[in-house]
Every structure is written in structure tokens, then in C-alpha cells.
Amino acid sequence: MVYQALYREWRSQTFDEMVGQQMITQTLKNAIIQDKVSHAYLFTGPRGTGKTSAAKVFAKAINCQHSVDGEPCNECPDCIGITEGRVNDVIEIDAASNNGVEEIRDIRDKVKYAPTQVTYKVYIIDEVHMLSTGAFNALLKTLEEPPKHVVFILATTEPHKIPATIISRTQRFDFKRIGLEDIVDHLQRILDKKEIAYDAAAVKIIARSAEGGMRDALSILDQALSFSEDELTVNDALEVTGSLTNDIMDRYLGHCLHNEPEEALEVLNQLLKEGKESNRIVENLLLYCRDLLVYKQAPAVLEKQVGLLTDGFKQLSSELSVERLYELINQFNDTQKEIRFSHQPTVFLEVMTVKQATLHRPQVSTEVLSSNAESHADVELLMDKINQLEKEVSYLKEHGVTTAQEGQKQAAPSKKAKASTYRIPTEQVYQVLEKAKKDQLLAVKGAWEELLQFLTVTQRAMIKASEPVAASDDNLIIAFEYEILCQKASQDEELTLAIKHGFERLLRYSPNLISVPKEQWSELRQSFIAQMNSGESGQDAPVAASDPVVDEAKELFGSFATIIED
Structure with missing residues (x-):
């Protein structure tokens, strides 16, 4: 006899044999x-959860002459014929390869004809x-208006596209995902x-x-049984699924815990040499940390x-610690x-490994949680101070002229004390504008x-007070309000890297x-335009940035102002 895959051999033939979908089976x-x-049903849910199996069982049950409690007998000619696919009135259609208008029009033309072998004509569209x-x-x-003898069962994994x-x-x-225990x-x-021996x-x-x-579970089991010899062992399951052993995960996390990046990287390289997939490595470590966390809080449950x-x-x-597990x-x-x-x-795996193996902060999670809450408040406090300073500057601009005229010698030093230490990279700005x-x-x-989703709360607050004003192939100028x-x-190097990484992903x-x-x-910008109009190149542009305090002094004192570079 030709070998039959486990998922076909053990396909549910009654509602009671279906696993993990009791509410749906009982309703049907x-x-x-x-x-x-009803004349039409829509079965939705992840792959391998029993949608098509339920449709075929339902088709048998409504056509079975010996149905008991809504279950097909699976012994009458109608049930056997539907199971073996010999009943012409139960039609399975794969919409992936029959998705055109003509195929559906063909169905529409044929539904008007009564079934020839069973009570209901059933169309299962997968x-x-x-x-x-x-x-x-x-x-x-x-x-909308089907004949009484026709039932449509539509199955899909993506109902949002319907x-x-x-x-x-x-x-x-x-249909929901089937529970682990089921x-x-x-x-x-x-x-x-x-009668196959196995390790639980x-x-x-x-x-x-x-x-x-x-x-998927039956397919993996089928593959594991083919790989094993006489007994299904843990090693067989790990090899077939590509999962990590508890021992190697203990070693990896232990090296991370004890700040041993070299040893942790060696364990990672060993896994990669064995052919473990990167996403499978991270997934197993994530689940293992989840198990560790559950064990610390509820050991009996785990x-x-x-x-x-x-x-x-x-x-x-x-x-x-619980905090370190949260961080991991x-x-x-x-x-x-x-x-x-x-x-x-x-x-990314190597960066993650080095980062986790070089942390010397056992309580980092608690600190991060508290600092994140405080950082937003710090930004708001900073904004309030800036607003207050702006009001003071406005007042000085309105009333500071008299003071400046009465004492020229005192005015310049007092304003110079408030001069900014930030020097604008004028030459770089001009070079960007040339190629913008x-x-x-x-x-x-x-x-x-959309870039904001790649930033932390503090970084987000800073970027909210800015906007991009010029861009070339290699450079971007950002203007900040303050x-x-x-x-x-x-x-801020972290902010720079986060913005570059965000744009790399997005654009x-x-x-x-x-x-x-x-x-x-x-x-x-006006200075650059003026230089371009006068024929000057960007390389000859002055490097020094204009100083707002100096500009204001010129406006106040005119030709009496003398600028001294210190």
C-alpha cells in the first residue's frame, strides 16, 4: 500500500475528532x-487549524441519511463517496488557481441545477x-439569492481581503490556533x-x-519519525525542528549573565556552524527566557x-533577576x-550577543523603566525654561537700547556673556545646498x-521641535526651533544613529x-544664494557662522561697533 502522510491519514472525519475548535463544531x-x-459559511483562521476538514465533515453531515446528533455516519455510500471525492455534487475549488471571472460564472450557471447524488450541492472554495x-x-x-439546494463554504487565512x-x-x-496541550x-x-515509543x-x-x-504538527512528527530509528527522542525532535538544546541555551545565557562576550560569541558561532537559522535561534532564546520568567513566578504552571x-x-x-529577564x-x-x-x-545576532554580555547593570530594567518616565518630564521642564528665556530676550530687545546707549562698555560684555557656544558648520551647509x-x-x-517609531521618548521630543530643510544624496540638514x-x-550619537537607521529602513x-x-x-540660505549670484563657489564661503549677538550689536551701535575675535 502506498504510504500516506500523517496529516492525511489522521484527517478529522467527524466533528468530535476535530481538536481545539469545540465552539465551532458544536454550533455546526x-x-x-x-x-x-445556512446557504453560505465563511471559515477563517490560521493555516492547519481545521477549516477545510470542517467543511468536508459539514458537507457529509448535511447529506448523510443516517446522521446522529449532527455527525455523519461515515459508513453510508454518500459519506464514503464524499470522503473519497467521488460525489460530483460536493465540489472543492482552489481559488488561488481558479480566481478569474469565468470560473465563478461557470459556478453561477451550474448552481441552478439540482444535485444528482445527494441532498445538497456543496461548493467548498479554499x-x-x-x-x-x-x-x-x-x-x-x-x-445573495442562492437556490435552496446549494450551500457555499468559503475558507480563507486572510479575511481582511474579502x-x-x-x-x-x-x-x-x-478558527483559533490550537492550544499546546491539545x-x-x-x-x-x-x-x-x-505503537511507536517516544519521549514526552x-x-x-x-x-x-x-x-x-x-x-504543521503532524508534518513535523512525520518527518521526525522518518529521521528517528526505533524511538522518537528529544535529539530527533531538536534536529528536525532546528530548535536549540536546553544545555546550549543555558551556556549562552550564562555567559551573557557573567559578562563573557567572547564565550557567548563562541556558542553563537557553534550554533550557526551547525546550520541553525538565525530567526530560530532568537525565537528559542525568547521562549526560553519566557519559561525562566514564568518559572520564577509560577513554577508549578511551567x-x-x-x-x-x-x-x-x-x-x-x-x-x-526578573529585571534582567525583562531586558533579555x-x-x-x-x-x-x-x-x-x-x-x-x-x-544583528552578534551585536545582540555583545550587548547582552557587556552589561554591568543588574537592575537596568528598573532604572530604564523609571528613567523613561522621568525623561519626558525633564524635556517638558527644559521647554518651560526655554520659553521663559525667550520672554526675557524679547523684553531685553524692547528695553535694552537705553541701557546700551548709556553704557557702551558695559553693554557688550553683558550680552557677550549670553552668546551661544554652538558654531554652525557653515561650509558643510553650503556644500549640501550646492547638491540639494x-x-x-x-x-x-x-x-x-513615520521616523518617530524608531526613536525613544526623549529622542522623539527633540525631533518634534525640528524639521528637515535641505537634503542631498549624502547629507540632510535639520533645523531646530531651539x-x-x-x-x-x-x-547625540545615539540620536544620529537612530535617525540614519530609520531612514535606511524607510527610504x-x-x-x-x-x-x-x-x-x-x-x-x-540667503547668504548662499547671494554668493551663488555673485559667482562665488561654496568652497570659498566663510567658515565662521554669523553670531546673533554680534548682529544685534551692529544694529544698535552702527559704525561705533568694533568686533574683536577672542
Whole structure:
């Protein structure tokens, strides 16, 4: 006999055999018992959760002449024929390869004819979201007023792609991911019936790798049985799923905990040499840290989920603080996101490893949580002080002339004491303006708000008080409303890297950043235009930035003002 894959051999043939979808199966059975079968159903949910199996069981149940409590007998000719695919009145259609208008029009033309072998003509359309707009429109009228002898069952993993007009004409059932314990019980029942020896921990490894999909779990189990010899062992399950052993994860996290980056990198390189995928490494470490955290708070719950816990696991759990586990989980989660969009995932793994193995702050998570809450308040306090200083400057501009005229010698030093220490990189600004591109600037401005998601709360507050004003292929000028923020931003390497990384992700654009105060931007721009009009090149532009205090002194004293460079 030809070998049949486990997911086909053990496909549910009744509602009671379906795992993890009790609410849906009970509702469908009650509809059959009460003779309230609708004309159209929509089954949605992740892959491998039983949508198509439920559709075929439902097709058998409504056509079975010996149905008991809404279940098909699976013994009559109609049930056997539907199971084997020999009944012409039960039609399965793959919408991925039959998504055109003509295919749906063909269905619309044929539904008017009565079934020839069974009571109901059933159309099961899988991956229905793949239908074209024209096909959906062709299907709409049939779903709205179908003949009494026709039942449509639409199945999809992406219900958001289905028009609302289609959904509103169906009864929708959302299939959920199957629980870990339900998958483990089902796999163990299959192994027991097939009289195959197995390690309970190996079954749990396979069940966890399936991520809530029973079909995936059966496929992985099938592969593991082919790989193993006489018994399904933990090593077999780890090899087939690409998962990490508890021992190697204990070693890796132990080196990170004891600030041993070299040893941690050696463990990482060993995993990569063994062919472990980067995303699988991070996923396993993330789940392992989750288990450590649960074990510290609720050990009985984890022992029930995982089973046997190793001594290394318990030792590591006692050494790692809850705060450090929070930090590790956040770091692994961030790295997992980065890897998903990267062509060099190994780089992110190595950076993550070095970062975690060089931290000397056992209570860093608590400090970070508190500092994040305080940083926003600090920014607000800084803004209040800036506003107060602006009012004082405005007052001095209105009333400071008399004082300056009465004592010229005292006026200049007092104003010079308030002069800014920030020097604008005028030459760099001119070089950017020479090569500035309008379309590049528009692209940057379009992504400016989206850039905020890559920044921390403090960085976000600084960027909110700025805007991009000029951009070239390699450089970007950002104008800040307040000079103090401009100076701080120009010295903040983390902010610069975060902005460059954000634009790299959003626009494939990694510019060097140049910060200027917004109040001096117009003057810089006008000066550049004047030099261009007079034929001067950007290289001959003066390097020194204009000083607002000096400009004000010239305005107050005219020809009496003497400028001395100190």
C-alpha cells in the first residue's frame, strides 16, 4: 500500500475528532440537528487549524441519511463517496488557481441545477481571498439569492481581503490556533495507536514548533519519525525542528549573565556552524527566557506545560533577576524584528550577543523603566525654561537700547556673556545646498512622522521641535526651533544613529546629519544664494557662522561697533 502522510491519514472525519475548535463544531452540529443550515459559511483562521476538514465533515453531515446528533455516519455510500471525492455534487475549488471571472460564472450557471447524488450541492472554495474583484462581483449575486439546494463554504487565512459585501452574506466562524496541550495530546494518541515509543519532551518540542497548527504538527512528527530509528527522542525532535538544546541555551545565557562576550560569541558561532537559522535561534532564546520568567513566578504552571526541568534551567533561573529577564526578552524581541527585514541577520545576532554580555547593570530594567518616565518630564521642564528665556530676550530687545546707549562698555560684555557656544558648520551647509535635491527633501518630509517609531521618548521630543530643510544624496540638514536642542542633537550619537537607521529602513537613505538653529536657517540660505549670484563657489564661503549677538550689536551701535575675535 502506498504510504500516506500523517496529516492525511489522521484527517478529522467527524466533528468530535476535530481538536481545539469545540465552539465551532458544536454550533455546526446544532444547526444540522435543528435543520437551520445556512446557504453560505465563511471559515477563517490560521493555516492547519481545521477549516477545510470542517467543511468536508459539514458537507457529509448535511447529506448523510443516517446522521446522529449532527455527525455523519461515515459508513453510508454518500459519506464514503464524499470522503473519497467521488460525489460530483460536493465540489472543492482552489481559488488561488481558479480566481478569474469565468470560473465563478461557470459556478453561477451550474448552481441552478439540482444535485444528482445527494441532498445538497456543496461548493467548498479554499483560499477565497485570492479571487479577483470581478470574480467576487460575479459571486455576490449567487450568494445573495442562492437556490435552496446549494450551500457555499468559503475558507480563507486572510479575511481582511474579502469584500464586506461577501462577508455580510455569510455566517462567519473564526478558527483559533490550537492550544499546546491539545496538540500534545493528539500527537501522543497517534503515537500510541501506531505503537511507536517516544519521549514526552520530544512531543512537546514538536508541538511548540507547530505554533498552533495541527497540520504543521503532524508534518513535523512525520518527518521526525522518518529521521528517528526505533524511538522518537528529544535529539530527533531538536534536529528536525532546528530548535536549540536546553544545555546550549543555558551556556549562552550564562555567559551573557557573567559578562563573557567572547564565550557567548563562541556558542553563537557553534550554533550557526551547525546550520541553525538565525530567526530560530532568537525565537528559542525568547521562549526560553519566557519559561525562566514564568518559572520564577509560577513554577508549578511551567512544570505542567514543559514537564521535566533540567538542573541547569533551575540554576539559571535562580541567578537571573526578573529585571534582567525583562531586558533579555525585550532585546530578543527587537532583534527578531530586525532580522525579519535584514539581509545580514548574523550581524544583528552578534551585536545582540555583545550587548547582552557587556552589561554591568543588574537592575537596568528598573532604572530604564523609571528613567523613561522621568525623561519626558525633564524635556517638558527644559521647554518651560526655554520659553521663559525667550520672554526675557524679547523684553531685553524692547528695553535694552537705553541701557546700551548709556553704557557702551558695559553693554557688550553683558550680552557677550549670553552668546551661544554652538558654531554652525557653515561650509558643510553650503556644500549640501550646492547638491540639494527637491525630490529627496520631499521624500524625507513624507517619512518624517513615520521616523518617530524608531526613536525613544526623549529622542522623539527633540525631533518634534525640528524639521528637515535641505537634503542631498549624502547629507540632510535639520533645523531646530531651539538652539540648545540643536547643540544637544549635534552631540547625540545615539540620536544620529537612530535617525540614519530609520531612514535606511524607510527610504534606503543613510544621510550624514547637520543641525542648524531654525532662526538662522533663512540667513544661511540667503547668504548662499547671494554668493551663488555673485559667482562665488561654496568652497570659498566663510567658515565662521554669523553670531546673533554680534548682529544685534551692529544694529544698535552702527559704525561705533568694533568686533574683536577672542
